[in-house]
Amino acid sequence: MAPLSVAEALDRVTKGLAPLEAERVALGEASGRVLAEDVAAQLTQPPFDASAMDGYAVRAADVAALPATLRVIGRSAAGAGFRGRVGPGEAVRIFTGAPVPEGADFIVIQENAEEAPGSVIVREAAGGSFIRPRGQDFSEGDILLTAGTRLGPRELMLAAAMNRADLPVRRKPRVAILATGNEVVPPGSELAADQIVSSVPIGLAALIARHGGEAMPLGIARDEPESIVTLARAGSAADILVTIGGASVGEYDLVATALKAEGLELDFWKIAMRPGKPLLFGRMGKQRVLGVPGNPVSALICAEVFLVPMLRKLLGAGERESHEPDAILGEALAANGPREHYMRALSEWREDGARVVTPLPSQDSSLVAALARADCLIVRPPNAPALPRGARVRIVPLDRG
């Protein structure tokens, strides 16, 4: 089977993935969740014509000629409006956010007024009426938040202002993580000679959580079908099963063989991508199975490129928007081979804000420290020609922390 292009592989792994069911969560729990439905305001804001300033509510006609002395007949505060009516020659002391009393159509701001016993002397009345009309912000029934929106501080504040106590959000996609390898041990272990530390599950779990999923770490299977099957079954409730590495003999042969007995229908297992050539993908009942390389750098880049878009589809979040302009090459690049290459790179910013990117000296996919140091990936399409310093290249920025 010829290796698939990254675009074709991405198409296959996301095809048919529909948004998960909705669930209601309280606003305080909803940060980072994705809206499952459009959400309408349950009130009109402001619910009445409101004062935009501290001052006096008056009739504009009474302050056309200045100075003017008006009789203060009451007080309108937020939560305690004035129930009467402002007549000619009258004023009501008013505070920001308070309802403008009937009859009044103008706010004299505090700085332009001088209090006197039972009255107010208006010296100036410029700069607009200082009235926020009813519904200036929004009206009951307005759809202000739409399905697919990821909820952050501002969206949640708006939802509260719309008088929603909870919101319909997509269930978090569950992603089971199954590491493999007789030689692989958890971090913090006392290491025997040939053992290596399992680092991919920790990185994937953080990536999954960051993109709105729920990681289910299944542990490390031995390179034996029974061990792999036992752990995979523990993750059967997951929407996606991510396997890491495969076996000492031919990556994925062992994982694919073991899971085929469990019903895995293999879709592909080779892609024209660097790092990350061996990528397994298939379906096991309703579950999608994504097998990433055991190599940590390849695993994390494959997860960025394939797993994150799968999560977005399950969340109904649409495609990732990127307005990142092409970056400028800080050094010349050789022609690329037949595999799409994701080069780890460091950026500097020019005076004019342009981003200049330089690949790290070694692109060996075993260098975990280099991946952590990088701040972006330069994407080189298959068979891309050599490029001089200063050429423009597409990049994928890598989030810090």
Add this chain to the structure above:
Amino acid sequence: MAPLSVAEALDRVTKGLAPLEAERVALGEASGRVLAEDVAAQLTQPPFDASAMDGYAVRAADVAALPATLRVIGRSAAGAGFRGRVGPGEAVRIFTGAPVPEGADFIVIQENAEEAPGSVIVREAAGGSFIRPRGQDFSEGDILLTAGTRLGPRELMLAAAMNRADLPVRRKPRVAILATGNEVVPPGSELAADQIVSSVPIGLAALIARHGGEAMPLGIARDEPESIVTLARAGSAADILVTIGGASVGEYDLVATALKAEGLELDFWKIAMRPGKPLLFGRMGKQRVLGVPGNPVSALICAEVFLVPMLRKLLGAGERESHEPDAILGEALAANGPREHYMRALSEWREDGARVVTPLPSQDSSLVAALARADCLIVRPPNAPALPRGARVRIVPLDRG
């Protein structure tokens, strides 16, 4: 007291804030936390010269002339190295990541070799030795993660690869949130005529969590000193107390008065900023008190500008890096008044990647829906001159979700 400039106010609110104590957390709990100490590798990676490919470990001298037939004397897999030595005319079957056996100094990749019973025929031997030297990634004792680093997927994967099971991180800054107002009720309430919904605490809590803090919502105090004091005391364990709004009569008078009886030393309460003019700041014992306006837009912008830098100081995270280039004005702007203005704006991106920003039509600070819709703030310094369309302006991008 003349209003303080934003820069001066920022200086005062962050002055003297030192990083909080360290605590150890397991890697699985450390995402988004900030490292309290430099962290050194506890092993060398790779711990031995390792094969970069599947193939055969041989002596380079034996494949100088091709084709060459070599006797296969064993097998080196990850986790199960070959214990013997590769002599002249000998080869060891080897897999990616496995130790290169003694005597061998070259890997013939699988594609260039042809298996025969007990032997291998090498047809080609080009493209480098395919050996990853011991310590190519990092060596024991190397400091690979430094204090102040925010931990994300890549940093955590690296920490695991360094064989750390847990990490020293800063305790999360605790931020108590105290809303005020007789008229203010929690979201989801049945609203009486003059009541308004409390939306700021929800927005602040999400913002605080996003920036590594722990929000402690204290509820809504009535506009009475006893009520404010009772709630403030419930938040006495917080590093920062944020109060929202103040009172119907002169914002902050009531909060400041109530908290002065509790030991509040007021530093300032007016800043030359729009939105957000009334900003209260002071100290109450070890606790910092930040009073933001009751108006949701002002409150959230004040929190972005002042509270986030306070959190970063408590986390030892350094100043926020921004490489955001100046944006291009999509329409002309009038001259600014004496207050630094944070204008809500929408962006479009030009072909060349430049960001063109246009202020939303109304900059009224009561418009919560407009704040949610904006994707950046245009920062206008005090008394900035009018600017034509196409001029460059500083912006603060607003995170989505």
